Structure formats: C-alpha cells, structure tokens
Amino acid sequence: EPEVTQTPSHQVTQMGQEVILRCVPISNHLYFYWYRQILGQKVEFLVSFYNNEISEKSEIFDDQFSVERPDGSNFTLKIRSTKLEDSAMYFCASSEAGTGRYEQYFGPGTRLTVT
C-alpha cells in the first residue's frame, strides 16, 4: 500500500542553524501539507501546497519557514534559523484533493530537537 515517507526520523540541531525536513508524498496525490506537534500539545497545521505553490498557511508559518517541491517526488520544509521553540514532531501529509473531504495520509514524522 502506498505510504508517505519522511527523513530523517530524528534531527538534532543547534539554535540558529538551518534544517531541511524531507518528505515523499504518495505519488498520485496533488495536495501536500506540513503539520507539527509540540510535545503535549495539539497537532497544528503549518502549510498546504498545491500546483507548486503555497495554497494556505497558518500564523506559525512565518518568514523562517519555506516549502519546496524540488523534483517530482520530494516535498521539503526548510527552517532557516531554528529556535528552541521549533522543537517538535513535524508531519508531512498528502491527499488526492484539497477540499477536506478526502483523507490526508500522514508520514511517520521527523522529531526535531533544537539545542
């Protein structure tokens, strides 16, 4: 069964460093998402991406964040200058369509630890 994959599973970085989190969505899906969950809190929406551009973003997704689909398979989230409060589990998801009436398929997550 097709699945969303994410690498790395765990990333440790120092404050101020840039990190890139990678995702391979399901191949025939058109909509891609990033979410995060800070320990003990709810899963929060960061950004959605369709047709090579951002379709929606939350207040969390400020100028320090960017997303890219550099080729036909990868979908990346870049954090330019990490802060301690960026420590969280980051989930990528994809769906066939973006109306919310379609299931979003999640990857296993990347745990980002900023020290």
Added chain:
Amino acid sequence: ILNVEQSPQSLHVQEGDSTNFTCSFPSSNFYALHWYRWETAKSPEALFVMTLNGDEKKKGRISATLNTKEGYSYLYIKGSQPEDSATYLCASYSGYALNFGKGTSLLVTP
C-alpha cells in the same frame, strides 16, 4: 465552541469492553470531520472522513457518528482488543486546514 475538543483525555478498558469517545467542534463553517488512529512511532492512520449531518461510518469494530448542527462526533469501538490501544484524533476541516483535538489515549489490557 471555537476549538476542537476531545474527551476523555485517556481511557483504560479491559479486553472485550466496548467504549466510545467524543469530539466537539465548531458547527459554523463546517466542511468535514476526520478521525485518525495514531499508534506510537507510527503514522496517524485515517479512519473516517465524515461530511453530512447524521453520517454514520463503520470499519470493522469501529464506527463513528456525526452531528453537524450541534457540533459533535462519537467514535465507538465494539469489543476492544489490545491492538486497539492507540491515540484517537479527531480534526475538523474548516475550509483550508485540519484543526485537531488533543486526542483520546486508549489503553486496552488483556
């Protein structure tokens, strides 16, 4: 209700017990309600997407109902098994993003 709320926060049942959880969500600007099952160290797994008031969906021993007018959904598990142990997340789709609850953590002991 402005946020998605789930109750109880955690639940511990014996194998064979039936159980249910509640998800409350804003009834205005409602598009869809998603239920996910999330086991530790695994990807959240989509269980149901529900859109219509009165919807009832079933997958094996798990079923869900939806009331969009009052803004709640129930998830039922009949005859719980240890492999049902997981966190069950609901999320309301408001038109641009999934808004998640904190989840209900279910532990089923033999």
